Amino acid sequence: MEKKVFVFDLDGTLLNSKEEVTLRTINAMKVIFEKGYSIIIASGRMYKSTKMIIEKFFPFLKKIPIISYNGAYVTSHTGEVIFESDIPKNDAIEIIKEIKKENIHVQIYLNDELISDQENTEIKGYAKHSGVNYKIVNDLEEYIKKTHGPTKILAISKVEKLDKLQKMMVSKYSKNLNIVRSFNIYLDFLSKNSSKGAALKKLSKIYDFDISKAYIFGDSENDISMLSLSKNSYAMGNASNHVKDAANHIAPSNNEEGVAIVLKKILSDTHNH
Structure with a gap:
């Protein structure tokens, strides 16, 4: 069986407008984690800020790959730096x-x-x-x-x-x-070579997964490079049309627990097949 991979942006996607993650969303994430599916967080934030959000809301995600700075700094599940690129x-x-x-x-x-x-x-x-x-x-x-x-x-x-x-x-x-x-x-x-999409391609080689089947969630222009890589991409309801055009599906907004709703649907579909 092919391993399922889930990729999430933080702000505007997992986080609502109050910059919080609801209990329902945390629990939905816990379910996919406990099923042994792979989770990757991809943020425009600094590494330490991205890590802080993960520790605050998803303490169970201790060993996951992290894309920070929109792909300019990428770490493996052990925290080892896989890719780092500075502006000349x-x-x-x-x-x-x-x-x-x-x-x-x-x-x-x-x-x-x-x-x-x-x-x-x-x-x-x-x-x-x-x-x-x-x-x-x-x-x-x-x-x-x-x-x-x-x-x-x-x-x-x-x-x-x-x-x-x-x-x-x-x-x-x-x-x-x-x-x-x-x-x-x-x-x-x-x-030039830093984007969430480019970072995800690197991770797909290292962890050997098919990027075109990964479940990818995002809401901003910086998510387009990764949303366009998969047939299972979801733009949040709060995203601009430009971003929605890059994704294959639209999720409810970040203030309506869009990620949790979609995860529940994906899990029930998987269960029924």
Whole structure:
């Protein structure tokens, strides 16, 4: 019998708008875990923030592969780093200058640390949402020059401003970088070969599973690269049409316990076959 693999995004998918996972969803996850099915978590969050959410809501998922930073940092079920990719120094410095020119907040992630040279409501709100601390340095560009390229750069702004920035940056830098929204007010910049889809392909080789049959759940633009890989992909009801088009099925929204509803259906279908 083929092993069943389930892949879940966190924010907007397993987590509801209050950034919580309901008991019903936790129990549904427990059932697939106890059946011995494989579970992979794929998030745009930092590694430590992703791990923290897993430990808080799914303490039974102690040994699972984790895709964090939208695929720029991937760990195996033992916690070993399988893949790590930084943005080249020069690209990173250029991107940061461009974002600052537009008067948009910018922060970087380096060695799983959140760093900025602007202490404002954006970084404070983000740190609270992620449950992490941050470090303020004098100048981001100088800091990168002295250390190395960051895992991820994040711009935070109002939706309209980010729409404009995204258009401009994609036309300029999409050859070198993966530029993708992880949330309507978050625009992520990653190395070209970093995406949730690319990370999932790597894991499918290591763990020897058929990606086209994996059950994949997501809600944001950064999930498209993985949703498009499987016939069993589910976009959440809260996803934009752009994301829904990439998936084969639509689940109820994250505030309606969409994942739990679909898992229950998958399990009863499996049971009836």
